[in-house]
Amino acid sequence: MNRSTPYLFIAPAALVMALALFYPIGYMMWGSFRDWDPTQNISETEFVGFANYVRLWGDAFFWESFSVTLIFAFTVVVVEMVIGVGLALLLDRNIRGMSVLRTLFILPMMIAPVVVGLVWRFMFHQTYGTFNRFLNWIGDTWWGNLLGIGPVDWLGQNPLLSVIFADIWQWTPFIFILSLAALQSLPRSALEAARIDGATGWQQVWFIKLPLMAPVLVVTMLLRLIDAFKVLEVILVMTGGGPGLSTEILALRIARTAREFRELGEAAAMSNYLLMLLMLLTLGMFAFNRWTEARSRKLKFAAEEEG
Amino acid sequence: MADTNYDRQNPAFYVLIAILILMSVGPVIILLANSMRLDVDITSGVGGLIFMPTIRNYETALCDILWYEPEHLRFCQIRFGGAFINSIIIALISTALTLIFGCMAAYALVRFKFMGRDTVSLSTLAVRMIPPAVLLVPVFGLWNNAFCLDNDYGLGAWIRDTFGGRGDVCLAGTHSGIIIVYVAMNLPFVIWILQSFIVQVPKSLEEAARVDGAGPFQVFFLVVLPLIKPGLAAASIFTFRIAWNEYLLASALADRDTMTVPILIVNNASEFDGLGTIFATGMLLAIPPILFTLFASRQIITGMTAGAVKG
Numbered sequence: 001m002n003r004s005t006p007y008l009f010i011a012p013a014a015l016v017m018a019l020a021l022f023y024p025i026g027y028m029m030w031g032s033f034r035d036w037d038p039t040q041n042i043s044e045t046e047f048v049g050f051a052n053y054v055r056l057w058g059d060a061f062f063w064e065s066f067s068v069t070l071i072f073a074f075t076v077v078v079v080e081m082v083i084g085v086g087l088a089l090l091l092d093r094n095i096r097g098m099s100v101l102r103t104l105f106i107l108p109m110m111i112a113p114v115v116v117g118l119v120w121r122f123m124f125h126q127t128y129g130t131f132n133r134f135l136n137w138i139g140d141t142w143w144g145n146l147l148g149i150g151p152v153d154w155l156g157q158n159p160l161l162s163v164i165f166a167d168i169w170q171w172t173p174f175i176f177i178l179s180l181a182a183l184q185s186l187p188r189s190a191l192e193a194a195r196i197d198g199a200t201g202w203q204q205v206w207f208i209k210l211p212l213m214a215p216v217l218v219v220t221m222l223l224r225l226i227d228a229f230k231v232l233e234v235i236l237v238m239t240g241g242g243p244g245l246s247t248e249i250l251a252l253r254i255a256r257t258a259r260e261f262r263e264l265g266e267a268a269a270m271s272n273y274l275l276m277l278l279m280l281l282t283l284g285m286f287a288f289n290r291w292t293e294a295r296s297r298k299l300k301f302a303a304e305e306e307g
Numbered sequence: 308m309a310d311t312n313y314d315r316q317n318p319a320f321y322v323l324i325a326i327l328i329l330m331s332v333g334p335v336i337i338l339l340a341n342s343m344r345l346d347v348d349i350t351s352g353v354g355g356l357i358f359m360p361t362i363r364n365y366e367t368a369l370c371d372i373l374w375y376e377p378e379h380l381r382f383c384q385i386r387f388g389g390a391f392i393n394s395i396i397i398a399l400i401s402t403a404l405t406l407i408f409g410c411m412a413a414y415a416l417v418r419f420k421f422m423g424r425d426t427v428s429l430s431t432l433a434v435r436m437i438p439p440a441v442l443l444v445p446v447f448g449l450w451n452n453a454f455c456l457d458n459d460y461g462l463g464a465w466i467r468d469t470f471g472g473r474g475d476v477c478l479a480g481t482h483s484g485i486i487i488v489y490v491a492m493n494l495p496f497v498i499w500i501l502q503s504f505i506v507q508v509p510k511s512l513e514e515a516a517r518v519d520g521a522g523p524f525q526v527f528f529l530v531v532l533p534l535i536k537p538g539l540a541a542a543s544i545f546t547f548r549i550a551w552n553e554y555l556l557a558s559a560l561a562d563r564d565t566m567t568v569p570i571l572i573v574n575n576a577s578e579f580d581g582l583g584t585i586f587a588t589g590m591l592l593a594i595p596p597i598l599f600t601l602f603a604s605r606q607i608i609t610g611m612t613a614g615a616v617k618g
Contacts, residue, residue, distance in 0.1 A: 005523045009415035010427060013408040013494050020491030021434055024445035031448065038447070087327070090320075097324045103604040105331050110596035110607070112552035114569040115589040118576055119334045122341065122586075128350050130337060173331065174611070181612040230438040233554045233569070237576050251440035255555065258444050271441040278436045 025275075032268035038258070045265075052269035062270065064245045065253040069274075072160065072249055073228035076167045081221055083168070084175025085213075089205055092183045102180075105173035113170075117237025120166040124154035124238070159239045159247045166234055171227070175220055182216035183209065214295075222285040229278055250274050338593065342586040349582050364587035385581070387571055387588050394567040394592075397482055397557075398550040401489035405546045406539060408490065409497030410505075414527055416498065417505045418513075435495045439555045446488055447559045450479035480562035488560065489550045497542045503613045504538030505531065541610025544599050551595060568592045 032052055034045040056062045091098065108116070123130040132151035138144035139151070154162045186209065194208050210217075232251040235241065241248035241256070248256075250270065258267040341349050343360035366377035372388030415421070416428050508531055516530045532539070554569035561570060568588065575585055599607065 006415045006419035006421040006424075009411045009419070009523075009527075013412035013498065014427065016404075016408060016487060016491050017431075017434070017494055020446070020487050021437070021442075022430075024442055024449055025437070027449055028441070028445035031445065036448075038451070091324070093320075095320055095324065097321060097328075101324050101328055102608065103600065104328050106600050106604055106607055107335060107597065108331055110548055110600050111335070111593045112554075112569055112589075112596070114552065114554050114572050115338065115593050116334075118572065118585065118589050119338045121576075123334065123337065169330070169334070177608055178612060181608070226436045230440070232438075232440055233552075233573075236554075237573060240577075251438055251555075254440045255443055258447065259559075264444055264448060267444045271444055274438065275441055278438070279433075282433070282436050 028268045028271055031265060032272050034265050036265040036268070037262050038264055048265070052265045053272075056266065056269055056273065061245060062253070065248045065250050066273075068160065068245070068247060069229065069249040069251075072164065072167075072231070072247075073225060075164055076171070076228050077221060077225050079164075079168055080172045080175050080224065081217075084172045085179045085217065087172075087176050088179035088183055089209065092180060102177060105176060108170040109174055113231070113233035114237055116166060116170055117234040120162070120169075120234070121155065121238045124162050126151065126153055126156065129154070155239055156243060159243060163235050163238055163247050166238060167228070167231060170234070171224065175224060178220045179213060179217060182213045186212050211295075218285065218288060222282070225281060225285075226278060229274070335593070335597070338586060338590055342583065342590040344583055346581075346583045349586075364583040365591070367581075367584045368587045368591065385571070385575065385584070387568065387591075389564075390566050390568045390571045391591065393482070393561075393565055394551060394569075397485050397489070397567060398547055400482070401486045401493070401550045402543055402547045404486070404490045405493045405497050406543055409494050409542065410501050410532065410535070410539065411527070412494070413498045413501035414505055414531060417502050431495045431498050435499065439492065439553070442488070442492070443555060443559055446556060447479070450484050450560055479560050480565055482565055484560050485557055485565065485567075488556050489553065492556075493546045493549055497546060500542050500545070500610055500613055501535065501538050504535040508534050537606060537609060538613070540603065540606040541613070544603060544607055545610055548596055548599070551592075 031045075033047060033049060035048045035051070036045045091101075122128075124132075126132060131154065135149055135151050139149045152158065190208055190212065191204065194204050199207070230251065231249065232255070235247050235249060236252060239247045241252045251274070254267050254270050254274070257263050257270060340358075342364055343362065344358060345361060345363065348358060363377070363379055366373065367380060368385070368387040369391075370377060370380055370383035370388070371386045372392070412427075412431075416424060416431075512534070513526050513530055516526045521529065552569060553567075554573060557567045558570045558573070561567060569592065572585060572588055572592065575581060575588075
């Protein structure tokens with residue numbers, strides 16, 4: 001084997017990534033220090049130091065969309081983890097229909113976010129949306145009337161909740177499928193031993209299954225969290241970031257700052273903030289992952305000894 | 308299967324599964340139903356799921372590539388058909404390129420020890436977290452300005468010569484401009500997934516081939532590639548899906564002639580008079596992913612778990 005062979009194998013991928021990923025990121029960092037608008041070539045723009053970053057620091061709109069992003073991402077991930085892992089624990093058995101469920105559960109993830117947004121916007125529509133029609137129907141029954149059930153202004157009054165619903169629909173299956181795979185690859189001996197020792201269902205879940213699944217769950221959560229910060233199209237189509245700024249996540253704000261306000265420097269600085277946040281999350285999660293892996297190895301060992 | 312007895316279930320589980328299936332498919336059925344209804348029926352909602360289906364919305368959507376002229380149309384206003392062709396070209400080419408480059412890189416990272424290997428594999432992992440929105444500004448700037456200059460930027464000139472922009476103009480507004488972004492964006496994920504498949508290929512097979520006189524590229528293409536077909540299938544589905552569905556970067560780079568379907572959907576989604584047509588387009592965009600789901604769900608699940616478990 002020639003010494004240059006590995007580099008020949010790497011070269012095409014490295015070249016494309018350098019051109020369309022690393023170079024642009026560097027370019028963005030450079031641009032974030034400049035007063036830059038889309039009609040100019042960047043080398044003709046004025047160097048302004050940290051002005052863009054400082055301006056954002058005092059920009060209430062930026063902080064608003066920053067907090068919307070955090071609320072959206074964390075709510076979505078927590079709810080999806082609870083439902084997804086819960087369902088996996090519940091349905092980890094030989095039941096007819098499971099394979100159908102697993103197949104169809106992928107559907108929401110595969111369909112274009114743009115289309116998902118389209119359908120959910122329709123379903124949440126004030127007058128002819130699916131949900132309000134259903135609520136109307138219940139409101140017409142005597143007990144629904146008694147409870148005061150009626151149509152809700154989803155996208156107008158509860159926009160963040162609505163987009164969170166759509167995301168939960170789309171991505172809970174992801175967590176379900178990954179945790180189911182994790183569950184099914186657990187060492188049989190540990191579960192068997194626990195059962196023989198008389199552990200109840202809850203005890204098995206709490207002391208054996210969840211600790212052993214932990215490494216996979218953390219990675220799943222990390223992947224999901226990173227993806228939750230990438231969400232854009234669903235929200236764009238459903239609410240367009242509105243009403244007001246109520247659903248304007250950072251990704252949308254970046255796009256708007258660049259396109260509508262034509263402040264490329266500021267948008268670049270904002271992108272950098274988002275990137276730093278994600279970097280922090282990734283590093284934190286990796287550290288945590290390493291820690292749980294060491295811990296679960298100990299647990300697995302203990303469980304095997306006991307058995 | 309000693310567990311079969313243990314797993315005899317009470318009917319509540321079947322009900323739960325049925326509800327979950329309904330919940331995941333429901334919105335897709337609504338999409339399909341609405342795409343075959345007239346606008347009046349969508350907004351009035353008469354009849355629920357029982358109605359006379361019509362293909363009129365699809366005719367409107369595809370009017371510019373149909374071989375006949377639909378009766379209900381006076382002129383072909385929206386050019387969805389052209390966008391479909393763009394979407395297909397961009398998704399297919401970028402998937403093919405991503406897979407070829409990706410499996411070569413993954414192979415090198417798994418099998419060869421070389422200088423800078425750790426740097427490459429770490430940076431591949433790190434860039435997976437980059438959101439498309441972060442790429443929006445620099446890619447827009449580069450594709451429109453920097454990569455256009457004739458010889459000032461050597462890199463830009465090279466790209467233009469290789470992929471062929473339109474004369475003096477830039478990467479922006481060409482198919483290649485969008486394709487190269489998608490390839491770069493998908494490579495980290497594909498490399499990550501394929502690594503976990505290549506690790507499983509027994510080394511002895513490769514060594515045997517090498518003893519028989521095969522060079523490294525022959526070993527790779529003739530021995531390794533056929534063995535990681537499931538991984539390639541999973542990776543290609545994921546790559547295709549992202550390239551097919553992506554909106555943001557395409558909308559920044561495409562012009563009138565290179566527009567993809569998601570862009571058209573977003574641009575027209577706010578006009579409520581063409582509701583049925585929009586749903587029909589959405590359905591057309593959703594068909595390939597739906598087919599993948601129905602016929603390759605096993606590969607998709609394998610790919611998803613391989614991508615996560617190998618953390």
